[in-house]
Amino acid sequence: MKLDSKIPEGPLAHKWTNHKNHLKLVAPNNRPKIDIIVVGTGLAGASAAASFGEMGYNVSAFCFQDSPRRAHSIAAQGGINAAKNYQNDGDSVYRLFYDTIKGGDYRAREANVHRLAEVSGSIIDQCVAQGVPFAREYGGMLDNRSFGGTQVQRTFYAAGQTGQQLLLGAYSALSRQIGLGRVKMYNRHEMLELVKVNGKARGIIARNLITGELERHSAHAVIIASGGYGNVYFLSTNAMGSNVTASWKIHKQGALFANPCFVQIHPTCIPVHGTNQSKLTLMSESLRNSGRIWVPKKKEDAEAIRAGKLKPTQITEEDRDYFLERRYPAFGNLVPRDVASRAAKERCDAGYGIEANDTNEGVYLDFSTEIKSKGKQAAYAQGNHNPSEEEIIKLGKKWLEEKYGNLFTMYQKITDENPYETPMKIYPAVHYTMGGVWVDYNLMSTIPGCFVAGEANFSDHGANRLGASALMQGLADGYFVLPYTVSNYLADEIRTGKISTDLPEFAEAESNVKKQIDTFLNNNGSKTVDHFHKRLGLIMWNKVGMGRNEQGLKQAIAEIAQLKEEFYSDVFVPGSADELNPELEKALRVADFIELGQLMAMDALQRNESCGGHFREEYQDAEGETLRDDENFKFVGAWEYKGSDISKAELHKEELKYEEIKIAARNYK
Amino acid sequence: MSAAKNINITLKIWRQKNAKTKGGIETYKLDNVSTASSFLEMLDQLNEQLVNERKEPVAFDHDCREGICGSCSLYINGRAHGPDTGITTCQLHMRMFNDGDTIFVEPWRSKAFPVIKDLVVDRSAFDRIQQAGGFVSVNTSGRTIDANSIPVPKDDADKAFMAAACIGCGACVATCKNGSAMLFVGAKVSQYALLPQGKVEATERVLNMVRQMDEEGFGNCTNTGACEIECPKGISLENIARMNREYLKASL
Numbered sequence: 001m002k003l004d005s006k007i008p009e010g011p012l013a014h015k016w017t018n019h020k021n022h023l024k025l026v027a028p029n030n031r032p033k034i035d036i037i038v039v040g041t042g043l044a045g046a047s048a049a050a051s052f053g054e055m056g057y058n059v060s061a062f063c064f065q066d067s068p069r070r071a072h073s074i075a076a077q078g079g080i081n082a083a084k085n086y087q088n089d090g091d092s093v094y095r096l097f098y099d100t101i102k103g104g105d106y107r108a109r110e111a112n113v114h115r116l117a118e119v120s121g122s123i124i125d126q127c128v129a130q131g132v133p134f135a136r137e138y139g140g141m142l143d144n145r146s147f148g149g150t151q152v153q154r155t156f157y158a159a160g161q162t163g164q165q166l167l168l169g170a171y172s173a174l175s176r177q178i179g180l181g182r183v184k185m186y187n188r189h190e191m192l193e194l195v196k197v198n199g200k201a202r203g204i205i206a207r208n209l210i211t212g213e214l215e216r217h218s219a220h221a222v223i224i225a226s227g228g229y230g231n232v233y234f235l236s237t238n239a240m241g242s243n244v245t246a247s248w249k250i251h252k253q254g255a256l257f258a259n260p261c262f263v264q265i266h267p268t269c270i271p272v273h274g275t276n277q278s279k280l281t282l283m284s285e286s287l288r289n290s291g292r293i294w295v296p297k298k299k300e301d302a303e304a305i306r307a308g309k310l311k312p313t314q315i316t317e318e319d320r321d322y323f324l325e326r327r328y329p330a331f332g333n334l335v336p337r338d339v340a341s342r343a344a345k346e347r348c349d350a351g352y353g354i355e356a357n358d359t360n361e362g363v364y365l366d367f368s369t370e371i372k373s374k375g376k377q378a379a380y381a382q383g384n385h386n387p388s389e390e391e392i393i394k395l396g397k398k399w400l401e402e403k404y405g406n407l408f409t410m411y412q413k414i415t416d417e418n419p420y421e422t423p424m425k426i427y428p429a430v431h432y433t434m435g436g437v438w439v440d441y442n443l444m445s446t447i448p449g450c451f452v453a454g455e456a457n458f459s460d461h462g463a464n465r466l467g468a469s470a471l472m473q474g475l476a477d478g479y480f481v482l483p484y485t486v487s488n489y490l491a492d493e494i495r496t497g498k499i500s501t502d503l504p505e506f507a508e509a510e511s512n513v514k515k516q517i518d519t520f521l522n523n524n525g526s527k528t529v530d531h532f533h534k535r536l537g538l539i540m541w542n543k544v545g546m547g548r549n550e551q552g553l554k555q556a557i558a559e560i561a562q563l564k565e566e567f568y569s570d571v572f573v574p575g576s577a578d579e580l581n582p583e584l585e586k587a588l589r590v591a592d593f594i595e596l597g598q599l600m601a602m603d604a605l606q607r608n609e610s611c612g613g614h615f616r617e618e619y620q621d622a623e624g625e626t627l628r629d630d631e632n633f634k635f636v637g638a639w640e641y642k643g644s645d646i647s648k649a650e651l652h653k654e655e656l657k658y659e660e661i662k663i664a665a666r667n668y669k
Numbered sequence: 670m671s672a673a674k675n676i677n678i679t680l681k682i683w684r685q686k687n688a689k690t691k692g693g694i695e696t697y698k699l700d701n702v703s704t705a706s707s708f709l710e711m712l713d714q715l716n717e718q719l720v721n722e723r724k725e726p727v728a729f730d731h732d733c734r735e736g737i738c739g740s741c742s743l744y745i746n747g748r749a750h751g752p753d754t755g756i757t758t759c760q761l762h763m764r765m766f767n768d769g770d771t772i773f774v775e776p777w778r779s780k781a782f783p784v785i786k787d788l789v790v791d792r793s794a795f796d797r798i799q800q801a802g803g804f805v806s807v808n809t810s811g812r813t814i815d816a817n818s819i820p821v822p823k824d825d826a827d828k829a830f831m832a833a834a835c836i837g838c839g840a841c842v843a844t845c846k847n848g849s850a851m852l853f854v855g856a857k858v859s860q861y862a863l864l865p866q867g868k869v870e871a872t873e874r875v876l877n878m879v880r881q882m883d884e885e886g887f888g889n890c891t892n893t894g895a896c897e898i899e900c901p902k903g904i905s906l907e908n909i910a911r912m913n914r915e916y917l918k919a920s921l
Contacts, residue, residue, distance in 0.1 A: 051809040066730060067796050069837055070738040086817060122811040129813040131805045131866045133830035140820025158830055164737055165833060172804035179800035187793060210785060239732040273673070273705040278713055279734045410736065413753075413760050414707075479809045528720045530713070574720055579687065580728055580786045583720065 003256070003638060003654045006440040007111040012660045013093075016115040019441070020484050024491035031056035034490050035499070037204055037219040039191045039246050041068030043163075043471060044454025045225030046170035047478025053177030055483060057490075060217055061174070061183055062206055064190045064241055064585075069171045072227060072239040073474060076163025077284035077407065078147065079155035080471040082120040087144050091152040093117045098661060100469060103149040103336050104434070104462020105612035105628060106663045107259070107636075109656060111441060112459050119480040120472055124156055126479060132169040134158050146289055147467035149336035149668070155468045160284050160407045166471055170478070189215070191246045192516075192588065193509045194222065194253045194450065201250075201450035202499050205509045209585065212578040214510050216501035220493040221449045221486055224250060225478065228433035228455035230263070232593045232600065233545070234537025236430035237269060237282040241585075247437050247456050248592040255445035256638035256652060258458035259435035260596065261604035264465055264613050265546050266431035267293075267340035270414055270424075271355045271362040280429040281414055283365070284407055285467040288333045290370040290400065291424070293344070294320045295352040295363050306356045312364055312423050323347055327623075331668040338464045338613045339668060341428035345546050346624060348427070355425050366423035371396030428546060432470060434461040434613065435603075438638040438654075442485035443477060451486055453477035458636065463612025517577050520587045525570035529586040532567045536560065536590070536597055544601050549617040556601040561647065564594045598646040599639055606651060609633045630663055673705035676768040680715065682727055683775045685784050688791075692784065694773075704764040708751060709734060709741065711763055712774075729788040734759040736901065739836035742843070743788060744775040749840035749899040757838060757901045777843035781850070781886045792839050794885040795853060802877035803857045805866050825863045832859040834902045841896035841904075847888030852896040854882050855908035862915050872919040879916055 008019040026034065034057050038049040041063040049061040063071060083096040096117040101108055124142070128134065134156050135143040144153040158165040177183040186206065193205040195218070203218035229244035230236035251257045268283045296302045297319050304310035323343055325332045333340075344363045347353065355362025375396025379387035387395075397420050401408065408419050415425070437445050437452040439459055444451050454474040461469065543556035567590070575581040610619040610626035611633070619627040636654040677700045685692025699718065702711050709731050716726035732740040741758040745751035751761040766772065774788065782790040807813065821829075833856070841852035858875050861867025867874070890909055897906045 047809070054808045065732060065738070065740060066792060067739075067837065069796075069799075070732055070740050072733060072738070075733045075735055075737050084816070119811065122813075124816045125813045126807075126809060126811070128816040128819075129805065129807045129866055131829075131861050131864050133826055133833050133860065133864065134816075135830070136821055136823050136826040138823050140822055140826075141817050158833075161737065161834060164836070165830070168833065172799065173807075173809070175796065175799045176804040176806065178796075179802075185796075187796070237735075239738060240734060241732050274703050276703060276706050276710050276714055278707070278710050281735050409755065410760070413736075413756055413762065416762070416764060480811055483809065528717055530717060572720065572723075574723070574725055580789065582728055583726060 001446070001640060001652055003438070003652055004440060005109065005654055006442060007109065008441065012110060012114050015111050016118055023484050023488035026487050026490050026494060028056055030494045032058060034058065034493060035060070035219040036221050036223065036486070037217055038062070038223045038225060039204065040071065040224065040226035040456070041174065042071035042073035042225060042227055042454060043167055043170055043474030044478045045223070046071070046167065046174045047475050048223055048225060048453060048482045049183050050170060050173035050177050051479055051483045053180070053182035056182070059177070059183040060186065060219065062186045062189045062191055064188065064209060066187055068174055068185060068187065069168060071167060072242050073167045073471070074164045075239065076471055077160040077282065078286040079145065079157035079162045079468040080123065080166060081147070081154050081466070081468045082124045082156060082472065083117055083154060084121050084124060086142060087153040089152045091154050095152065096120060096154065099150050100460070100466060101462065101661055102666055103466040104464055105626070105666050106462065106630070106634070106658065107611055107656065108460055108462030110658060110660055115481070116460050116473060116476050119476045122480060123472060123475045127166060127169050130169040130172060132158070132165050134165070145286060146334060148285055148288065148334045148340070149466045157286065160286070160404060163471060166475065170475070190585065192249065192513045194250045195505050195509045196253055196447065197499070197503060197505045200448045203501065203506060205513050207513070210580050212576070212581065214513055216506045216510060218499035218501050218506070220490055220496060220499065221451065223451045223453060223482065223486070224437065224456050225453040226456050228436065229593070229596055230430045230433055232536065232597050233430040233540045234533050235272065235277060235280050235541070237266060237280050240279060243589040243592070244596050245589050245592045247452070248596060250437065250445060250447060250450055252641050253447060254641070255447050255450060255452070256438040256640055257436070257599065258438035258636050258638040259603065260600040260639065261544070261607060261614050262434035262463050262612060263430060264337055264432040264434060265341045265428045266337055267344055267428050268365060268426045269429035270411065271427040272357055281410070282429070282431060283411060283424060283426060285337070287365060287404060287407065290403070291333065291365040291367050292322055292369055293324050293333055293340070293363055293365055294322045295347045295354060297321045299351050302352045302354055305354045306360060308356070312354070321352070328668045335668045336464055336466060341546060342615060344428055355427065361427045362425045363427065364423040365426045367400060367419065371400060374399040432465055434458065434463060434465055438636065442488065443481055444485070444489065449489060451482060453482055463614055516588070517584065520571065520573040520584060521577060523571055523573065525572045527570050527572060529571060529573065529583055529590050532563065532571060533586070533590045533593065535563060536594055539563070540597050540600070544597070544604055547615055547617050548604050550605065553601050553605040557598055557605070557647070560594060560598040560601065567591070567594060595646050599649055602647070602649065603637055603639065607633055607637065628665070673703050675701045675703055676763065676766065678702055678766060679771040681771060681773045684727070684787055687786055688783055702763055704762070706763045707734065707759060708745070708761040708763065709759050727788065728786045731759060736760040737836060739838040742777045742790065742838060742840070744777065744843060746773050749844040750901055755901060755903060757836070777839055779842045779848040781848060782839060782842065794887070795837050795839065797885065798850070798854060798878055798881045799857065801881035802874040805861065806870060819865050821864060829860045829863040832856040832863070832904065832908050835904050836902055838901065840899045840901060842887065844895045844899040845888065846893065846895070847891060849890045850882050850887040851890040851909045851912065852900060852904055852906070854878050855912035856904045858912040858915055859908040862911060871915060875912060875915040875919050
């Protein structure tokens, strides 16, 4: 198979404009004759479905939640990037493009990322027009803040609930189209198979999660916007229902899966508390604007803290190791996520971790310096030029509360500790997956008519995503890319006519799904689905997590293959197929996670270099920084499914060409 | 931080096979629950136990488990989202309970939210209210005016944000003796009424959303204020007052 990225000719800055000008169109009178399916209603799916509805296509949208408003984009906290340069700090489309390529450790496509930066400004305009209540300054203008991996303030936000406000904006646009009858919404439905007719994506099989009924839906194009696969680790910051199934089903039907080993481990999450834990909670990266990350300089202090004999507030300034500031003075606490996570792991592995859990994994995120500096500033602003320590601290805490109040409350509810008084305890956790279904410049997978958007595709973030860029990409794909590129594809479908769901391809797909469901329900094994999911998660976290090596990856591949056999022979799924059955839903998802996990380990094994979130312990320099190998690994690794034995999957390479950016070692020092 | 310990509890949980059958309370004993667990992790533990006993696990809605998606619900010991304030059920932790406690767990109860199974209810009425008018009619174009061309006073922006913080969980409806959805609808109407972008359609919006709310079978507001107390996001009653003003203005 020859991978054609379909990157348009011409200078980088003009590629998208020229491309758009030459794409084929579907006239308004023809659009109602064309059906589009959108799977997933997060930022990418909801914005795409709304836009297609507005254009006049017949849209069917699917989500497994009870409402499209609940998709996991809603949980994004910190913000969304856009190259508006409202703060006059030298930002531009080029700079956002450059930061994103560099942040991704030179493993993303230049043309895609430039397009993303180009449309970023329109996203903010569109959202404001929808009534999204972004944070504002007293003059009524939009406020910005900084995120990791940048030296400008380009992040727009709505307190710690930016994802929620953006998703509710897209949901409102989607709701309008549902109300107008242009989009038919299928809540509590899960896509379980893609239907291809003559090689083209022509529909899906979806299970109605309430009645258990398998439904056939046909369309002229299918958009997958079902999010990332972080839950392959069992514990992650993803929602409980987030899954890879839609992406994996199209992978099995011929869509290549790219860079599956590129996973983002987010540095600031609440540490694990015990074996019954079901998920991990993120503390927004925005907190790194105000918090300083440290561990004790002395091992005995770390031990005393873990034993409960010493409090962090008792450790003097000289005895604290602000390890990010020490190692990366230029970016300090605002280094990119992969860098910050690895540095925390390095300290904990060396014995300086402060959390009294099984692995001692935890570091401090401390706000005391910021409380003092902002408190003093606030006192001066009130005309008090000689404030007492007490007044400063009081005002400083008030400032923090205004800026991060909901995050501090969330932390306190979960941990029973007051972060205004004692530093937060944090540790890295699986958060986002840069890898995903391979798509060309038009966001079409290797299956004609099957497009993939948002976190589900691999497109824009290379080996590491910068903070506040996921929301940007989801909305860019849905609002400003797919409406053009999908129409181009559909221009050849205006004579096709309605696609019948009575075709044998639909019957066969439905029967395959039914067989898989029956297999689980009749299996009568002895262990729960979660038992297997937790075991898979442990293998992945220990061997395909923050630090990877050849031996561990080979073990992981063998262990996952073994786990798959055990899963199919010994899983027990209660209940029946014709009712709401959450255990059955989980079993179907975990089956796909197991296969994906094996592919991730294989991908990590073939990539004999360290880049971004992919850290191969064999490839690091004397200071523990990643060693990229541009000569041999400057490619997108796209895997082709070759049957249920995942070890037979075949790797295809798309060489990355850097015409605009001079590729260099990534340096945040 | 109080050190985590393990407690033994008794659960009285509403079980109902589906919308058509009658439900009832069933009793379960659950031992060794860590007080560091969340309430839903405790239910996971119960379900693991039930499945291992070859019994049907308890169905409940949940997803993000960090208090923002609005999926989780549950009436716990007679209170929406349980015995703590400013949180959803997924943020409730077992340290709020004691060894030997009996805990009652029921679904949202409201005519407009029919039970689907066990603790799962149908809240699609909220979606339909939003579809009736909860939006600004602006198409995707990439050609809207620059985001900073209309300044919005910070106070208005902040108030709009606080109204928009609603997660659509339905606690307000479940806790209201009238089953009223006016806090939910008031919050949405307010968000748009406070922003210049939403003012153009303010009249149609409030009329359409209130009409749909009534059609869905929600009750009326009698100002008991229970909704505001149980709202996990602290949505203020002021939003209901603002909606009433908008409605009156629109009806004249």
